[in-house]
Amino acid sequence: MKQAIFYWIYIALMGIVHLQAMVMNLSWKTPFYLTVLVAGILSYFLYRRMMLQLPVLGTWLHLLLFVMQLLILLVYTAEGPFWLNFIPVVLFMGLEATRIIGAGRLARLEKQAEQYEEEREHFNETFRIIRSERHDFLKHISSIHFMLDHGQPSEAKDYLDQLVEGYEETNLSIKGERGVVAGVLHQMHRRAKAAGISLVYDLDLPLSTLPLSDKDLVALIGNLLANSIDAAEEWQQEREDQALITLQFYKRSGLFLLICKNSTLPISASILDHLFVSYGKTTKGEGHEGLGTKLIQDIVSHHQGFLDFVHKEEEFTLKIKIPAIR
Secondary structure (H helix, E strand, O other), X not given: OHHHHHHHHHHHHHHXXXXXXXXXXXXXXXXXXXXXXXXXXXXXXXXXXXXXXXXXXXXXXXXXXXXXXXXXXXXXXXXXXXXXXXHHHHHHHHHHHHHHHHHHHHHHHHHHHHHHHHHHHHHHHHHHHHHHHHHHHHHHHHHHHHHHHOOOHHHHHHHHHHHHHHHXXXXXXXXXXXXXXXXXXXXXXXXXXXXXXXXXXEEOOOHHHOOOOHHHXXXXXXXXXXXXXXXXXXXXXXXXXXXEEEEEEEEEOOEEEEEEEEEOOOOOHHHHOOOOOOOOOXXXXXXXXXXXXXXXXXXXXXXXXXXXXXXXXXXXXXXXXXXXXX
């Protein structure tokens, strides 16, 4: 937040310099305060509308851009026609647009790289759990067989109930799913369970049937569930009650419908209005960039889908519709 404020102050100052240099060649005299007012209003408008990811560029690149901006100002010292003053203004705006757009794209790439690494670990962990369960399966069967042979049916039933509960958790996640999707579902279920949140998967068919690439599918499901768990955790801490998350998936009339509902604290209208529209809008604290919701919207739009959400009575419902076309 502080970096963004300093950046827009810098933009306002540079804007004042450029505007003042341009109006000095006009036939009429323009008050200095008017130049300051115009530059200030434009900078404030951009500050309110844009999300910056400038730290990803590094200090040296920012310093290089700053030096280039100072060199551009030297154009004003040259004698020439009035239109010559437009060149440094265009270069100034071009450099800053390159800085902002480049930083945003690099930040998204870094976030995707982090997600891929995280999902790779999830996949490996899920595979390890499945191998462990398969490795121990015969041992569990032998234990149950021993209890039954020695007239301990109640102990055998209790043991079997515990065993089935553990297997059901894994089976809910991997049933019919591709490996990367199973990894996401399994790890999100474990994360919710560790936080004391009730996460229910109500899937009529595997999520892997969605006509999305593995990359987009992992990003969509991962961001969707991660945002829901974060919101549910905050609600749970504040309300001191168990939060609930449900993920539904089914197909109707040529459309895949993905619906996620989660407990959430009240969300301000200013955030809801731009939640899936622009980067930087988040229901979480300052430590979050607000990238997840916009990434969800980008993926849905890229596949000609539709996204709608409702926030009512401390429950957030997100509905995604994607055509069943490959």
